Amino acid sequence: MKQGKKAGAKKGTWTNGKPPFPYYYDKNTRSVLVDETKRPIYRAIVEKYLNGTNLGHIAIWLTDNKIPTPYNIKPDEKNKGWSNITVQRLLASEIHLGYITYGKTRSKRGKVELVPEKERIKVMGTHEKLKTPEEHEVIMERLLKNRMLNPNSRRNIFPLSGLLYCQKCGSRMRFRVGENKKQGQHWSALCYHQYKDGSKCEQRGKVMDADFFNALYDRIIHVDPNILQEIELYGSRYNDTQVIIEVKEQELKKQKRALDKLHESYEEDMITKQVFLERKAVRSRQIQKLEEELKNLRKVVVDEGNYPTAEQIYERIGEFRELWSSSVTSEEKNRALKKLVERIVYNREGNRVELTVCYR
Ligand SMILES: [Zn+2]
Numbered sequence: 001m002k003q004g005k006k007a008g009a010k011k012g013t014w015t016n017g018k019p020p021f022p023y024y025y026d027k028n029t030r031s032v033l034v035d036e037t038k039r040p041i042y043r044a045i046v047e048k049y050l051n052g053t054n055l056g057h058i059a060i061w062l063t064d065n066k067i068p069t070p071y072n073i074k075p076d077e078k079n080k081g082w083s084n085i086t087v088q089r090l091l092a093s094e095i096h097l098g099y100i101t102y103g104k105t106r107s108k109r110g111k112v113e114l115v116p117e118k119e120r121i122k123v124m125g126t127h128e129k130l131k132t133p134e135e136h137e138v139i140m141e142r143l144l145k146n147r148m149l150n151p152n153s154r155r156n157i158f159p160l161s162g163l164l165y166c167q168k169c170g171s172r173m174r175f176r177v178g179e180n181k182k183q184g185q186h187w188s189a190l191c192y193h194q195y196k197d198g199s200k201c202e203q204r205g206k207v208m209d210a211d212f213f214n215a216l217y218d219r220i221i222h223v224d225p226n227i228l229q230e231i232e233l234y235g236s237r238y239n240d241t242q243v244i245i246e247v248k249e250q251e252l253k254k255q256k257r258a259l260d261k262l263h264e265s266y267e268e269d270m271i272t273k274q275v276f277l278e279r280k281a282v283r284s285r286q287i288q289k290l291e292e293e294l295k296n297l298r299k300v301v302v303d304e305g306n307y308p309t310a311e312q313i314y315e316r317i318g319e320f321r322e323l324w325s326s327s328v329t330s331e332e333k334n335r336a337l338k339k340l341v342e343r344i345v346y347n348r349e350g351n352r353v354e355l356t357v358c359y360r
Pocket of ligand 1: 166
């Protein structure tokens with residue numbers, strides 16, 4: 001980072017060039033100000049999105065109302081109007097929260113690369129804030145959810161590929177793209193399973209619409225209390241097993257020491273051969289029994305230890321959210337999901353769809 005920018009970063013002043021819509025840079029005061037003609041438009045974008053209008057409809061509304069796009073169009077280029085991406089960038093920007101971020105890019109061996117978010121410098125600027133942290137949080141949550149939608153893949157990979165299982169028969173479900181006037185291009189989940197007697201699985205998949213994906217995203221992010229309880233149970237079982245192992249190990253040591261003593265007693269002629277053999281047989285049986293028990297317990301503890309703890313799941317959810325927010329293609333989304341989720345069990349009863357998320 002250049003020296004001037006570094007100094008700017010400390011003071012929270014603007015050094016980043018043209019600020020985003022609806023701000024402008026005032027050369028005289030060297031500060032970032034709000035363009036009063038654009039302020040109500042920016043707020044309308046935020047409020048429309050918070051009220052459920054999607055990115056596409058906001059872009060159309062802006063274009064229809066002849067609001068100039070925030071970037072400069074080259075003279076020979078035709079202005080196509082606002083795009084979903086432009087609206088999305090504007091909504092997600094932290095500048096409107098009051099922050100200024102320095103060092104988004106750096107050059108390494110002559111190549112410009114993006115600096116990871118954690119390594120950037122983010123400071124509170126001196127410019128006016130145009131959205132609240134609460135609004136920002138709701139916006140980001142919705143933008144993340146919407147990433148599930150858009151079957152934008154050329155190959156037939158879907159974010160849920162290989163992850164969705166039918167609750168009625170246990171088979172992996174498949175996806176089908178459909179197109180109609182009412183819903184446009186859309187995906188449905190279907191179970192094609194056929195039982196040995198020729199009858200078909202009764203699962204009737206439903207169109208996977210925005211509601212479906214919103215519900216799924218919520219299900220993934222907010223761990224079901226029943227699952228948490230189960231995880232805790234496994235955790236305590238794991239601890240119990242370890243305690244039992246320790247007790248059995250102590251017991252085994254004791255038995256082995258007693259056997260050594262028995263040998264000594266016999267060698268020192270303190271007991272007869274008859275007594276020695278009888279006692280030795282008893283001790284040996286007990287040692288053998290304990291060793292077998294320990295072998296089995298260690299197997300159990302490995303199984304129980306493979307079960308994730310609640311902490312691990314929360315950590316993975318955090319990682320998932322980060323990965324998810326940076327994934328664009330269906331393949332990337334699929335990869336992000338597979339890092340966290342083992343399978344998602346699908347069941348439809350009437351119009352209700354039940355989803356159960358099984359974590360890795
Ligand atoms: Zn099925």
